[in-house]
Amino acid sequence: MTETVKAFDAAAARSTQVNRRIACVAGLLVLAALVPFAASDYQLRFAAEILIVGTAVLSLDLLVGFGGLVSLGHATLFGGAAYAAAVAARAWGADLTLMVGIGIVTGMAMAFVTGIVVMRTIALFFLILTLIVGQIFWEIVFHWRSVTGGADGLRGLPALELHLGFTTLDLSSSRALYITAAVLAFAAWAVARSFVNAPAGRALIGTRERQLRMSALGYDIARIRMMALLASGAIAGAAGALYPFVNQYIGPNSMHWTFSAMMVVMLVIGGVGSLYGAFIGAAICLGIQTYISSYTDRWQLVVGLIFVLTVLIMPRGIVHGVGSLMRGKGKP
Amino acid sequence: MSFYLVQILNALSFSMLLMLTGLGLSVVLSLLNFVNLTHGSSFLLGAYVAIWWLGSGAPWWLAFPAAFLAAALVGLALERFPFRQFYTRTHLMQVLLTYGLSVIFADLMRWGFGAQIASPELPEILSGVVFILDMPFPIYRLFIIGFGAVLALALWFVIDRTIWGAVVRACVTDRRFVETLGLDTKRIFTVVVAVAAGLGGLSGALGAGILSAYPGLDEEQLILALIVVVVGGLGTFRGTVLSALLLGFALTFTKVWIPEMSNVAALAIMALMLVIAPQGLVARKVRQV
Numbered sequence: 255m256t257e258t259v260k261a262f263d264a265a266a267a268r269s270t271q272v273n274r275r276i277a278c279v280a281g282l283l284v285l286a287a288l289v290p291f292a293a294s295d296y297q298l299r300f301a302a303e304i305l306i307v308g309t310a311v312l313s314l315d316l317l318v319g320f321g322g323l324v325s326l327g328h329a330t331l332f333g334g335a336a337y338a339a340a341v342a343a344r345a346w347g348a349d350l351t352l353m354v355g356i357g358i359v360t361g362m363a364m365a366f367v368t369g370i371v372v373m374r375t376i377a378l379f380f381l382i383l384t385l386i387v388g389q390i391f392w393e394i395v396f397h398w399r400s401v402t403g404g405a406d407g408l409r410g411l412p413a414l415e416l417h418l419g420f421t422t423l424d425l426s427s428s429r430a431l432y433i434t435a436a437v438l439a440f441a442a443w444a445v446a447r448s449f450v451n452a453p454a455g456r457a458l459i460g461t462r463e464r465q466l467r468m469s470a471l472g473y474d475i476a477r478i479r480m481m482a483l484l485a486s487g488a489i490a491g492a493a494g495a496l497y498p499f500v501n502q503y504i505g506p507n508s509m510h511w512t513f514s515a516m517m518v519v520m521l522v523i524g525g526v527g528s529l530y531g532a533f534i535g536a537a538i539c540l541g542i543q544t545y546i547s548s549y550t551d552r553w554q555l556v557v558g559l560i561f562v563l564t565v566l567i568m569p570r571g572i573v574h575g576v577g578s579l580m581r582g583k584g585k586p
Numbered sequence: 587m588s589f590y591l592v593q594i595l596n597a598l599s600f601s602m603l604l605m606l607t608g609l610g611l612s613v614v615l616s617l618l619n620f621v622n623l624t625h626g627s628s629f630l631l632g633a634y635v636a637i638w639w640l641g642s643g644a645p646w647w648l649a650f651p652a653a654f655l656a657a658a659l660v661g662l663a664l665e666r667f668p669f670r671q672f673y674t675r676t677h678l679m680q681v682l683l684t685y686g687l688s689v690i691f692a693d694l695m696r697w698g699f700g701a702q703i704a705s706p707e708l709p710e711i712l713s714g715v716v717f718i719l720d721m722p723f724p725i726y727r728l729f730i731i732g733f734g735a736v737l738a739l740a741l742w743f744v745i746d747r748t749i750w751g752a753v754v755r756a757c758v759t760d761r762r763f764v765e766t767l768g769l770d771t772k773r774i775f776t777v778v779v780a781v782a783a784g785l786g787g788l789s790g791a792l793g794a795g796i797l798s799a800y801p802g803l804d805e806e807q808l809i810l811a812l813i814v815v816v817v818g819g820l821g822t823f824r825g826t827v828l829s830a831l832l833l834g835f836a837l838t839f840t841k842v843w844i845p846e847m848s849n850v851a852a853l854a855i856m857a858l859m860l861v862i863a864p865q866g867l868v869a870r871k872v873r874q875v
Contacts, residue, residue, distance in 0.1 A: 379865075555689075561682060
C-alpha cells in the first residue's frame with residue numbers, strides 16, 4: 255500500500271517537474287519570440303551575442319555537467335570555428351549553410367585534436383591539458399598574422415546570407431541575425447538534449463559517476479569521452495561560426511583561456527547540468543559586463559565579486575538557487 | 587659556445603622563478619587538494635610590493651621579506667575565509683571561487699598600482715653585468731639563480747628533514763591519522779597556505795627584476811606555475827623542480843631557435859610530457875578506488 259502511494263507520489267512529482275520544465279522552456283521561447291518586437295538594433299545584436307555565447311556554454315555543459323570534465327580550453331573550439339568562418343567568409347562569401355558547416359567541422363576537428371591529447375586524463379590533469387592545448391591554438395592564431403590578422407583580428411566581413419536555391423535571404427540586419435541565433439540556440443539545445451538522453455549520453459554520466467565500474471562493464475571510457483567532446487565541439491563550432499557576424503569582428507581574445515574561464519563561470523552561474531541554464535548564465539554575465547562597464551572603470555571588480563558571491567551563496571547556480579527558493583526549501 | 591652558456595644561465599634563472607612559484611602552488615594542491623588560482627595574484631602583489639619598496643629608499647634587501655610577508659598575510663586572511671570552506675568542494679567550485687578572487691585582485695592592483703609597466707630600481711650591487719667568456723650577463727639573473735637555489739635547498743631541508751616537514755608530509759598522506767595524534771591540522775593548513783602565498787609573493791619580488799610588473803602578469807605566471815606543477819606530478823618536490831627546469835629551458839631555447847613559435851613549441855613539449863606520463867613526471871602511487 256505505502257509502496258503504491260510512494261510510487262504514485264513519485265510519479266506525480268515527476269510529472270509536475272516535467273510540467274514545470276516544459277513551462278520554463280515555453281516561457282523562454284515566448285520571451286525569445288517577443289524580443290525582436292520590443293528591442294532596438296543594438297539590443298537585438300546584444301541578444302544575438304548572448305544566444306551565441308550561451309550556445310557555446312551549453313556545449314560546455316555537456317562536458318562539465320554530464321561528463322564531469324571541466325575544460326579550460328572550450329573557448330578555443332568556439333573561437334577557432336569563428337576564425338575559420340571569418341576566413342572562409344572573406345574568401346567565398348558568407349553563406350549561412352557554409353558558415354555553420356565550416357564551424358561544425360572546425361569545432362569537431364579541434365575537439366578531436368584536443369581529445370587525442372586529453373583522453374587519458376581526468377580532473378585536474380584534464381583541466382590543465384585542455385588549457386595547454388587551448389593556449390597552443392591561441393598562440394598559433396595570434397602569430398599567424400597573414401591569415402588571422404594577429405592581435406588586430408579580422409574585420410570587414412561580408413554580409414551573412416542564406417542561399418535557398420530559388421532565393422537568397424539577407425541575414426545582415428540585427429533582427430535576422432537575432433532570429434538566426436535563436437534558431438541555432440534552440441537546435442543546439444535540442445541536439446544536446448537528445449545526446450544526453452541517448453545511450454551515449456547516459457554512458458557519459460556513468461563515466462562521471464563510476465569510472466571503474468563502467469570500464470568493468472565493458473564501456474570504453476576514452477571513446478565515450480571522445481564522443482562527448484566531438485558533440486560538444488560540433489555545437490560550439492556551429493555557435494562560433496555565427497559569432498564574427500555579431501560585431502563584424504573576430505579577435506584573438508575569443509580564443510584565450512580567460513574566455514574559457516568566463517564560459518565556466520557563466521555555466522555555473524546559470525546552473526551546471528541543466529542545459530538551458532547556459533543561456534541564463536550567459537545573459538547574466540554578458541549583461542553585467544556591458545551594463546556595469548558603462549558606469550564604472552572598476553567593472554571587473556564588480557564582476558569578480560559577483561562570481562565569488564554566486565559560488566558562496568548559490569553554488570548550484572541561479573536556476574537551482576531560485577528554484578529551491580521558490581519551493582521553499584533551503585537545501586536543493 | 588659562450589652564447590649557449592649565457593642562454594643556459596638565462597634558462598636556469600627563469601627555471602628558478604618557475605620552480606619557486608610552482609612549489610607554493612604544488613604544496614597547497616597536494617596537501618589540501620585545493621586549486622588556488624589566486625597564486626598568480628600573490629606573485630604580482632609581491633612584485634609590486636618589491637618595486638615600491640626598492641623605490642622608497644629603505645634597505646634594498648628587505649624588499650624580499652616584505653614581499654613575502656605581504657603576500658603571506660593576504661594568504662592567511664584568504665585561508666580563514668573563504669578557502670577553508672572549499673577544501674572539500676569539487677575542483678570546479680574551487681576554480682570558480684579562486685578565479686573570481688583573482689579577477690578582483692587583478693582589478694584592485696590595477697587600481698592601486700596603475701596599469702603601466704612598473705620596473706624596480708635595482709640597487710647598485712645587483713644592477714650591471716658581468717662578463718662570462720666575453721659575453722655580458724646581468725648580475726641580477728645570477729642573483730636569482732643563487733637566491734633560488736638557496737631557497738629551494740632550504741625548503742627541501744624543511745620539508746624533508748625537519749619535524750615540521752614530516753607533519754606536513756604526513757598530512758598529505760593521511761590527514762585523519764595526523765589528527766588522531768593530537769595535531770591541529772586546521773592550523774597546519776593555515777600556515778601552509780600562508781607560506782605558499784608568501785612564496786608566490788617572494789618569487790614575484792625576485793621576478794620583478796627581469797619581468798617587471800604589469801596587469802596580466804599574474805595570469806601568465808599562474809598558467810606557467812600550473813603547468814609546472816601538473817607536469818611535475820602532484821605532491822613531489824623533485825617533480826616540480828624537474829618540470830620547472832624543463833619548462834624554463836624549453837621556453838628559453840625555443841625563443842633562441844624559433845622566436846615566433848616559441849610558446850607553441852614549449853607548450854607542446856609540456857603537453858607531450860603529460861600525454862606520455864599522465865600522472866606527472868614523478869608520480870605518487872595512488873590507489874584507485
